[in-house]
Amino acid sequence: MTSNSYDAIILGAGAAGLMTAAVAGQRGKRVLLIDHADQAGKKILISGGGRCNFTNVNTAADRYISANKHFAKSALGRYTAADFIALVDRYGIAWHEKTLGQLFCDGSAKQIVAMLQDECDAGGVEIALGGAVRDVDHADGQYRVSFGQRTATAPALVIATGGPSIPQMGATGFAYDLGRRFGMKIVEPRPALVPFTLGGEETLFRSLSGVAAEVVAKVGKTHFREAALFTHKGLSGPAILQVSSYWRHGEPVGIDFLPALKPGWLVAAKHARPRVTLASALSNHLPGRLAETLADRLGVEGEMGASTDKAIDAAARQLADWRFTPNGTEGFAKAEVTAGGISTAELSSQTMESRKVPGLYAIGEAVDVTGWLGGYNFQWAWASGWAAGMAV
């Protein structure tokens, strides 16, 4: 018969919950891992285009967004990218660095889920799938969780149910509801790593759907040099997703379309070849359709030699800091992660345990720690999961 009494109950069998369960189980704890989905690690399976960008070798706390920029340091310092790589290597999973320190499986994300499930098996973890959590109580130092047709109790409860991004995959705001019930503050959740939508005058750019270019995208003082991609709704691509995590409604976004070129390059190009049009000069550096659209918008007509240096220089400056204000984002339905969440002020950075409610832990995306694109979010899930797994 299945026992209903455990040392720890973990809600959410995603990246962070699987890690906590495996670590705690292998420490000899009796662990129950619950998920309402019919399969563990569903987001891992679709991550990185099916190859899971499982960590980033450049992981550091300054690549995370949080109301407390120091909070992630402890967990990230104790369970590092090298630790996760060692685990992946122990399982003989082949991997490669794609770009910017991003590590992907050569084969499939399924290997990462199978590895974490094997680690849970090694710790004797009981995994209960397909049963929605109906109720959670706390009395006499025990958490009582009702799920599916069962009830289980433990002195430790770990909230690992992630954030609400991609609700069609079973993502919910359950972590926030539960956190609030235990008096935890929630930093307002917002979609992050998400495409921008464009309205008004900017809809002209929609005609460029499918065109990509390497740019520098800026929001405030934050900037990323990576690809941007025009879509039928607005803008996407890594550079755009990265700045979206820092963006607030109404703020302008700046794009440098020609980050490789020095100021003055366009005036020099005009002097070298005065009979060339702006579109043609730009098409040496940008995809043709983008070059034409930008040239149209800049209003430099005919041969560049017919325009003053001042006008040409003004066009170059605008190309280096093209300002637009997105009318929104594609929202939680398309956001790779959720920024905000359970406030770090509520938690110990060493153990991820609540400062006020003993035995209650929160980890992973549920917490107000959001990584850059490129494996940083999984590394936070592993590291915060490991910290809780060592503590429960």
Ligand SMILES: Cc1cc2nc3c(=O)[nH]c(=O)nc-3n(C[C@H](O)[C@H](O)[C@H](O)COP(=O)(O)OP(=O)(O)OC[C@H]3O[C@@H](n4cnc5c(N)ncnc54)[C@H](O)[C@@H]3O)c2cc1C
């Ligand atoms: C399309 C996509 C691609 C991504 N690619 C990458 C990548 O390559 N690299 C990277 O670092 N990050 C990537 N991410 C982000 C990464 O997937 C998340 O940051 C990470 O999964 C968070 O881990 P978590 O365990 O906190 O939450 P999750 O992995 O989301 O797990 C939460 C679990 O809780 C369960 N759950 C939710 N509500 C309930 C409830 N009420 N009751 C019971 N169970 C519940 C869910 O079913 C889920 O299994 C990607 C995200 C998306 C959407």
